[in-house]
Amino acid sequence: QQQVKQSPQSLIVQKGGISIINCAYENTAFDYFPWYQQFPGKGPALLIAIRPDVSEKKEGRFTISFNKSAKQFSLHIMDSQPGDSATYFCAASNRGGSQGNLIFGKGTKLSVKP
Amino acid sequence: DGGITQSPKYLFRKEGQNVTLSCEQNLNHDAMYWYRQDPGQGLRLIYYSQIVNDFQKGDIAEGYSVSREKKESFPLTVTSAQKNPTAFYLCASSRTGLGTEAFFGQGTRLTVV
Numbered sequence: 001q002q003q004v005k006q007s008p009q010s011l012i013v014q015k016g017g018i019s020i021i022n023c024a025y026e027n028t029a030f031d032y033f034p035w036y037q038q039f040p041g042k043g044p045a046l047l048i049a050i051r052p053d054v055s056e057k058k059e060g061r062f063t064i065s066f067n068k069s070a071k072q073f074s075l076h077i078m079d080s081q082p083g084d085s086a087t088y089f090c091a092a093s094n095r096g097g098s099q100g101n102l103i104f105g106k107g108t109k110l111s112v113k114p
Numbered sequence: 115d116g117g118i119t120q121s122p123k124y125l126f127r128k129e130g131q132n133v134t135l136s137c138e139q140n141l142n143h144d145a146m147y148w149y150r151q152d153p154g155q156g157l158r159l160i161y162y163s164q165i166v167n168d169f170q171k172g173d174i175a176e177g178y179s180v181s182r183e184k185k186e187s188f189p190l191t192v193t194s195a196q197k198n199p200t201a202f203y204l205c206a207s208s209r210t211g212l213g214t215e216a217f218f219g220q221g222t223r224l225t226v227v
Binding site (some may be wrong): 042102 | 118120145149154156157158172204217220221223
């Protein structure tokens, strides 16, 4: 129940296309859903995050869509660029829980072709 | 600059040796975490600490040990009991009990030779 399932494992998109990465969770106590971006040899960096009281959050070309009833959330990257090529991790946490730590998906390696 | 500093960036260890990875933060965060990253496995939690002098095991704590004597520091020791220690290790910190926005260091790549 603590798992976050992420798909696809890898994704190839043409420059200018839309990249879509999906995540699903089981624990209804999760109330914070961030996405992290990681470049090779670097630590992950927070990209965008959402709380379950909203269905969508947009920051520039990045949008999180959240479906509370389906327990799913997704990252959309509009007008994908070669510089977006990285590994993306979704995560979830229960901020009111005793641990408060993030549960990560297994990651999606995105390659944007010029 | 505020942030998390991990050192060294690359570390080589002989089998049977213990090795300690350093993690320091100046973000005044209460909580600190150690994750292990393997290809295709995502990030798996090794240990976490929410206050000084207290820490908890994560999902894969066997073969690892930590200490939290100072708020700023959370070193990880990879012991000889860890059977497959070659991996990329990431330290993170966050404010306890709040948004849990975690800030990560740049990682330490440990290779057993």
